[in-house]
Amino acid sequence: MRMRRKRSPAPFARKALVAAAAAVLPAAGLAVTAPVPAAEAAAPGTIPLTLTNNSGTGEQVYVYNLGTELSTGRQGWADADGTFHPWPAGGNxxxxxxxxxxxxxxDGHSMTIRMPKFSGRVYFSYGRKLDFRLTTGGLVQPAVQNPTDPNRDxxxxxxxxxxxxxxxxxxxTQVDMFSAPYAVGVKRGDGTVATTGHLEPGGYQGFFDALEKQPGWAGLVQTRSDGTVLRALAPSHAIEAGGLRSDALDDYIDRVWSKYSTSTLTVTPFAHQPDVTYHGRVSGDTMDFTDRSGTVVASFQKPDSDSVFGCYKRLDAPNDLVRGPISRTLCAGFNRSTLLENPHQPDTTSADFYKDGVTNHYAREIHARTVDGKAYAFAFDDVGAHESLVHDGNPQQAYVTLDPLSDAPAPPDPTPTDPSPSPSPTPSPTPSPTDSSPGPTPSPTGPSPTGPVPVTGDTFHLRSGGRLSTTAGEGPSSETLASAGGANHDGTPHRPLVLQAENVDGTLRPGEATDFRFWVDAGTAVGVGQQARVSYDLTGDGTFERVETFRYFxxxxxxxxxxxxxxxxxLHSASGSLGDLDGGTIRVEIWNAIGDAPSTVQVETGSVLTVPFG
Structure with a gap:
C-alpha cells in the first residue's frame, strides 16, 4: 500500500503483520474509574515494589516493568530505580x-525496586529472558497460544x-493463562497490608491434575518437550490453539436461550443503584433488553462458546453505562453457569457458581485452589468482587511474591516495613485476606484485560493540523474535542476533529477490518464519551463509498x-462497501458524543489508525 504525492508516488511504510496470536501493548493494566477524595494524599511519583522469591527453584529470575507512562501516554519500560525509558520505533x-x-x-531472598506511575505489567520469567519485539503499533507481548511464539517454552x-x-x-491474573504462581499485595497508608493470589498448599499441581481429569479439558495444558508443565491456556486461547472444542459451552448456551424465550432475565448491574434494572427476553437468535419504560436499550446475538469465554465478540462490553454493564453480567453468568438457576443477575454468591456440568472448568478449578477464593480467571471475574485485586488510595509499598512451584505451602508474606534493597527476606505472619475495593477495577473486553486484540493492516498516526501520516511525530501533543453541550450526538459527528490522508493506493485485504487505538482524556469531567468515524473515498472523487461509525467510549x-x-x-453502524484504494482518501472524525465538557485526544505519537489494505 502506498500514499501518492502530487507528482511522483512514494512507497507507503507497511505495518508489520503481527501473528494472530500476538498482542500489541499500548497500555497494559487497569482502567481506573474514580478519583481519590481530595482529603486523601495522592500517591507519590514512585513507590517501592518488593519482590520475594519463594519459588523453590534455583533458576535465575528476570523481572520486567512494562507499560504506559500515564503523564505522557508514551509506551516503555522502567528500570529498577523506576526511571522511565520509552520504546524506540518498531520495525517490519x-x-x-x-x-x-x-x-x-x-530463591529465598527479596529485592526492592521502584514502581512508577504506570498502567502496566510486571512480568517475571524463570531461567531465560523473555523475547519482546517492537512493531510500528507498539510492543508485541508474548502470546504462547501461538506455537511459533519465541516465549512458548x-x-x-x-x-x-x-x-x-x-x-x-x-x-x-489468569485471564490469558494459569502459570507460575504468585501473589500481590499493598501496604496501605495506615500500615496494614492486603494480599491476594496465594494458592492453597498443593494447589499449583492440583490445578493441572484436575484439568487432566476433566473430559475434554486436558488440551489446555502446555508442556515443554521434556514434559515440564508450563501453563494452562485460558479457554478462548485454547480454542484458538486447538486444545479445546469450540462448542465446549454450547449446550449450556442453548439451554439459557431456551429458558429466556419464555421467561424474563432481570439484570441489576450496579449494586449501588438497585433501581437500575434491565429485562431480557429471547426472540430467535437475539436477546433484547428493555429498561423500565419498555424501550429496547441493548440487544445481543446468541453467543458462541468463544464469545462467552473471552467476554467479547457477541458479548462485547463497551465502556458505557448500559450495554457494557449488561454484557459484563451476562459474561459472568455464563462462565459461572448461574443463568439457569437464577433469573436475577448478577448472582454474586460464590456457593452458586460452577454447579452445572457444562461450565468454565478452568475458572472453577482456579477459584477452588486460591486461599481467599479470589482470582481473575476470566475477564469479568470482578462482577460481585470475586477478583484477585488489592487497592489503596495512599499506597506505601507494593509486593509481588513468587510462590512455590512444588506442593510446598507458601512461606509467610513479608512484614510491612520501610523498604530497602536487601538480599535477605523478612518473613512474618501472613496478613489476613481483605476484600478488594469493589470500585475501580479493570475493565477488559477481550481475552486479555489489558492489552487490545491484535490489529493487522497499515498504520496511520494522528498528527496535528488534521493530518493522518504514516510516520509519528517527535513527541505527544493533544487536540481538543468540543463539548457535546449536554446533548446526545451518538452516531452523528458534532463539531468533530477531522483528520485525513489523501492520494492513497492500497489493495483490500479480505477478512481484515478497520481498527484504531486513540488516547483520550476528559480530565475530571463526568459523563463524557468520545466517538469516532472512519470513512473511505476509494478514488478520491469526494464520494465516500464506505463509512464506519464506532460506538462511543x-x-x-x-x-x-x-x-x-x-x-x-x-461498530455502531456501517454503510457501503470497501474496495481497493486508487488515489483514495481516508478520513477520521472524532467528537464528543455525550457530556457537557470538552476532552482531548493525543496526537503526534500514540494514537494510531490501522486500515485493511496492503
Missing part, C-alpha cells in the same frame, strides 16, 4: 526490543497494575489518557 518485521530485564532475587507470568494520583490497583473522571480502541468498542 518486528525488531528486538531493548533488554528491559532486571535480575530478580534468588519459557516459564513466565505477570501481574497487572495501575499507579496514578488516585492510588494503586494491582492484581494477579465513556471516559472516566480521572486525569490521564485512556485507550479508546475500535475493536473493543465495536
Amino acid at each position: 518485521p518486528p525488531s528486538p526490543a531493548p533488554d528491559a530485564s532486571i535480575a530478580g532475587p534468588a 519459557i516459564l513466565f507470568n505477570w501481574s497487572e497494575y495501575t499507579l496514578n494520583d488516585s492510588g494503586l490497583w494491582i492484581n494477579s 465513556a471516559s472516566d473522571p480521572v486525569p490521564g489518557h485512556e485507550e479508546y480502541a475500535g475493536s473493543r468498542s465495536g
Whole structure:
C-alpha cells in the first residue's frame, strides 16, 4: 500500500503483520474509574515494589516493568530505580526490543525496586529472558497460544497494575493463562497490608491434575518437550490453539436461550443503584433488553462458546453505562453457569457458581485452589468482587511474591516495613485476606484485560493540523474535542476533529477490518464519551463509498489518557462497501458524543489508525 504525492508516488511504510496470536501493548493494566477524595494524599511519583522469591527453584529470575507512562501516554519500560525509558520505533518485521530485564532475587531472598506511575505489567520469567519485539503499533507481548511464539517454552507470568494520583490497583491474573504462581499485595497508608493470589498448599499441581481429569479439558495444558508443565491456556486461547472444542459451552448456551424465550432475565448491574434494572427476553437468535419504560436499550446475538469465554465478540462490553454493564453480567453468568438457576443477575454468591456440568472448568478449578477464593480467571471475574485485586488510595509499598512451584505451602508474606534493597527476606505472619475495593477495577473486553486484540493492516498516526501520516511525530501533543453541550450526538459527528490522508493506493485485504487505538482524556469531567468515524473515498472523487461509525467510549473522571480502541468498542453502524484504494482518501472524525465538557485526544505519537489494505 502506498500514499501518492502530487507528482511522483512514494512507497507507503507497511505495518508489520503481527501473528494472530500476538498482542500489541499500548497500555497494559487497569482502567481506573474514580478519583481519590481530595482529603486523601495522592500517591507519590514512585513507590517501592518488593519482590520475594519463594519459588523453590534455583533458576535465575528476570523481572520486567512494562507499560504506559500515564503523564505522557508514551509506551516503555522502567528500570529498577523506576526511571522511565520509552520504546524506540518498531520495525517490519518486528525488531528486538531493548533488554528491559532486571535480575530478580534468588530463591529465598527479596529485592526492592521502584514502581512508577504506570498502567502496566510486571512480568517475571524463570531461567531465560523473555523475547519482546517492537512493531510500528507498539510492543508485541508474548502470546504462547501461538506455537511459533519465541516465549512458548519459557516459564513466565505477570501481574497487572495501575499507579496514578488516585492510588494503586494491582492484581494477579489468569485471564490469558494459569502459570507460575504468585501473589500481590499493598501496604496501605495506615500500615496494614492486603494480599491476594496465594494458592492453597498443593494447589499449583492440583490445578493441572484436575484439568487432566476433566473430559475434554486436558488440551489446555502446555508442556515443554521434556514434559515440564508450563501453563494452562485460558479457554478462548485454547480454542484458538486447538486444545479445546469450540462448542465446549454450547449446550449450556442453548439451554439459557431456551429458558429466556419464555421467561424474563432481570439484570441489576450496579449494586449501588438497585433501581437500575434491565429485562431480557429471547426472540430467535437475539436477546433484547428493555429498561423500565419498555424501550429496547441493548440487544445481543446468541453467543458462541468463544464469545462467552473471552467476554467479547457477541458479548462485547463497551465502556458505557448500559450495554457494557449488561454484557459484563451476562459474561459472568455464563462462565459461572448461574443463568439457569437464577433469573436475577448478577448472582454474586460464590456457593452458586460452577454447579452445572457444562461450565468454565478452568475458572472453577482456579477459584477452588486460591486461599481467599479470589482470582481473575476470566475477564469479568470482578462482577460481585470475586477478583484477585488489592487497592489503596495512599499506597506505601507494593509486593509481588513468587510462590512455590512444588506442593510446598507458601512461606509467610513479608512484614510491612520501610523498604530497602536487601538480599535477605523478612518473613512474618501472613496478613489476613481483605476484600478488594469493589470500585475501580479493570475493565477488559477481550481475552486479555489489558492489552487490545491484535490489529493487522497499515498504520496511520494522528498528527496535528488534521493530518493522518504514516510516520509519528517527535513527541505527544493533544487536540481538543468540543463539548457535546449536554446533548446526545451518538452516531452523528458534532463539531468533530477531522483528520485525513489523501492520494492513497492500497489493495483490500479480505477478512481484515478497520481498527484504531486513540488516547483520550476528559480530565475530571463526568459523563463524557468520545466517538469516532472512519470513512473511505476509494478514488478520491469526494464520494465516500464506505463509512464506519464506532460506538462511543465513556471516559472516566480521572486525569490521564485512556485507550479508546475500535475493536473493543465495536461498530455502531456501517454503510457501503470497501474496495481497493486508487488515489483514495481516508478520513477520521472524532467528537464528543455525550457530556457537557470538552476532552482531548493525543496526537503526534500514540494514537494510531490501522486500515485493511496492503
